[in-house]
Amino acid sequence: MFEIPDDRKYLESHEWTTTEGDAVKIGISDFAQDELGDVVFVELPAEGDELAAGEEFGVVESIKAVSDLYAPVSGTVTAVNEELFDAPELLNDDPYGDGWMLELEPADESEFDDLLSPEEYREQTE
Amino acid sequence: MNFDQARFSRDDEYEPLLSEKDSTTVEVDSEGVLPDDLTRDELTLPALSEPQLARHYTRLSQMNYSVELGPYPLGSCTMKYNPSFTEDVAADPNAGVHPDRSDRTIQGTLGLLHGLQEYLADIGGMDAVTLQPPAGAAGEFTGILVAKAYHESRDDDRSEIIIPSSAHGTNFASAAMAGYDVVELPSDDDGRVDMEALDAAISEETAALMLTNPNTLGLFERDIVDIAEMVHDAGGLLYYDGANLNALLGRARPGDMGFDIMHYNVHKTFATPHGGGGPGAGPVGVVEELAEFLPSPMVRETAAGYEQYEPESSIGKVHGFAGNWLVLVKAYAYIARLGDAGLADASAKAVLNANYLASQIDLEVPYGPFHHEFAATSGDRDAADVAKRMLDYGVHPPTTKWPELVSQAMLTEPTEVEDKASLDDLAHAFNAAYADSDEALETAPTKTSARRIDQVSAARNPRLSWQALGDDE
Numbered sequence: 001m002f003e004i005p006d007d008r009k010y011l012e013s014h015e016w017t018t019t020e021g022d023a024v025k026i027g028i029s030d031f032a033q034d035e036l037g038d039v040v041f042v043e044l045p046a047e048g049d050e051l052a053a054g055e056e057f058g059v060v061e062s063i064k065a066v067s068d069l070y071a072p073v074s075g076t077v078t079a080v081n082e083e084l085f086d087a088p089e090l091l092n093d094d095p096y097g098d099g100w101m102l103e104l105e106p107a108d109e110s111e112f113d114d115l116l117s118p119e120e121y122r123e124q125t126e
Numbered sequence: 127m128n129f130d131q132a133r134f135s136r137d138d139e140y141e142p143l144l145s146e147k148d149s150t151t152v153e154v155d156s157e158g159v160l161p162d163d164l165t166r167d168e169l170t171l172p173a174l175s176e177p178q179l180a181r182h183y184t185r186l187s188q189m190n191y192s193v194e195l196g197p198y199p200l201g202s203c204t205m206k207y208n209p210s211f212t213e214d215v216a217a218d219p220n221a222g223v224h225p226d227r228s229d230r231t232i233q234g235t236l237g238l239l240h241g242l243q244e245y246l247a248d249i250g251g252m253d254a255v256t257l258q259p260p261a262g263a264a265g266e267f268t269g270i271l272v273a274k275a276y277h278e279s280r281d282d283d284r285s286e287i288i289i290p291s292s293a294h295g296t297n298f299a300s301a302a303m304a305g306y307d308v309v310e311l312p313s314d315d316d317g318r319v320d321m322e323a324l325d326a327a328i329s330e331e332t333a334a335l336m337l338t339n340p341n342t343l344g345l346f347e348r349d350i351v352d353i354a355e356m357v358h359d360a361g362g363l364l365y366y367d368g369a370n371l372n373a374l375l376g377r378a379r380p381g382d383m384g385f386d387i388m389h390y391n392v393h394k395t396f397a398t399p400h401g402g403g404g405p406g407a408g409p410v411g412v413v414e415e416l417a418e419f420l421p422s423p424m425v426r427e428t429a430a431g432y433e434q435y436e437p438e439s440s441i442g443k444v445h446g447f448a449g450n451w452l453v454l455v456k457a458y459a460y461i462a463r464l465g466d467a468g469l470a471d472a473s474a475k476a477v478l479n480a481n482y483l484a485s486q487i488d489l490e491v492p493y494g495p496f497h498h499e500f501a502a503t504s505g506d507r508d509a510a511d512v513a514k515r516m517l518d519y520g521v522h523p524p525t526t527k528w529p530e531l532v533s534q535a536m537l538t539e540p541t542e543v544e545d546k547a548s549l550d551d552l553a554h555a556f557n558a559a560y561a562d563s564d565e566a567l568e569t570a571p572t573k574t575s576a577r578r579i580d581q582v583s584a585a586r587n588p589r590l591s592w593q594a595l596g597d598d599e
Contacts (some may be wrong), residue, residue, distance in 0.1 A: 040585035040586050063585055064527075065584055088586065104292075
């Protein structure tokens with residue numbers, strides 16, 4: 001069983017986002033890191049970049065595959081987890097904690113309604 | 127066949143680098159034409175005798191696996207043996223011509239270039255061929271630039287190139303580098319172009335469709351004539367990736383199928399060295415309507431002899447002079463030696479060898495009928511582990527986990543150069559590795575000079591050569 005915390009929402013493409021506060025955090029799920037295997041490289045946008053919901057915002061590369069990352073909601077990037085550049089294994093070790101990727105200031109809170117709930121995402125991964 | 131690769135090591139350290147064997151500081155006479163701040167007074171060099179040097183390189187070569195030792199069946203990469211007579215031809219002192227000499231004084235050189243243009247045009251069913259691009263991928267990029275120049279000359283602004291998802295990665299890169307948006311095309315259940323998806327993808331924005339035929343699974347695109355018509359009706363061009371031309375050589379021509387532009391991988395089809403290992407060549411053929419856009423110079427025959435010229439609306443140069451001349455000499459020599467019958471025989475054997483090998487292995491091959499290559503699947507066993515285990519049976523394994531259409535894919539292309547005994551060795555390696563225990567697979571290879579590589583550490587902490595050199599400072 002993969003860990004799927006109840007305090008956030010998910011995309012079919014396995015990204016998660018928190019939903020509370022001025023800035024939300026974005027990352028990839030436990031299921032995603034397990035499917036990818038050992039992550040060796042992460043490419044992320046810069047602070048201040050504008051993202052649109054569903055837009056590609058970066059790339060994660062493991063020894064098995066290269067995958068695009070998709071923005072769960074629209075908004076402005078307010079912080080980037082630069083530790084991932086030197087220690088991409090954080091994505092494998094702690095995908096919901098130290099392995100966070102971005103902080104985003106959401107442009108349109110209603111977009112959260114289009115995302116998968118933890119239950120819906122759990123069904124998808126089973 | 128029993129296999130144990132040579133392994134030269136002391137205390138598990140491999141054959142040392144030359145600089146580790148000896149470093150002697152020598153004084154250099156720096157009096158010369160260069161300014162003082164660009165020259166050094168002393169140099170540190172390995173001072174070794176000739177036998178020390180000869181043994182060093184011979185040991186390295188014995189710890190290596192090459193196509194001169196056994197098969198190298200990397201599907202879609204076509205690693206085949208290059209006959210050495212082409213090296214002899216290229217080494218002829220007469221081939222060493224300065225590129226700035228006047229046309230009048232190098233008629234033989236120009237005649238050979240012209241002859242190769244004609245050979246390739248004839249083989250591909252194209253009207254004009256440029257020999258200038260220095261590699262297959264450079265040929266692709268050149269071909270797409272030609273397509274772009276063609277559309278621009280008609281004030282026809284198009285923004286998209288359609289590429290099947292199973293295509294070679296270079297296709298996507300070439301289209302993107304030329305400034306196009308890529309539209310990815312899914313495969314249908316048979317592994318071929320999904321005609322409905324193609325119909326939906328084609329629009330007035332379509333600059334070109336890039337295809338390889340047979341495709342990456344070795345399957346012939348049977349609908350190619352309809353595909354060509356659909357693309358042309360929308361005002362687009364059809365691009366042929368020559369990666370899999372080996373299956374068609376002397377039997378079918380991209381030009382006759384409706385393709386407008388193609389590149390030739392002379393290293394795959396005409397046995398020149400691979401571009402990555404030195405200078406390569408990736409000639410591009412086009413139909414009459416596109417000939418005016420080809421890179422300059424081209425060679426033509428006039429009443430006064432051969433001459434170089436610039437096509438009317440040339441996209442310019444993609445490489446210096448006529449391209450990598452000595453590689454072109456090798457391609458010419460190979461084609462001339464084989465002749466029409468030999469080329470047709472090469473494609474027959476490429477297809478026969480792939481089909482014989484597939485019939486001898488215990489792994490399932492989900493898609494067919496295939497031509498010169500096939501994608502087997504290792505099912506519930508990890509394709510990379512099976513591949514590493516195959517090394518212990520004395521062969522190079524196939525391409526693994528690609529194309530993604532086949533899960534745990536082992537994309538295999540034995541090429542026309544292997545004989546039955548060699549194909550049987552390959553089949554034995556496939557079957558023995560596939561049947562081995564989980565433990566044998568997870569710890570393989572055990573008989574090679576280098577054992578299992580720690581891929582994660584290698585990718586996370588690469589030891590770059592310029593940094594390694596810096597350590598000595």
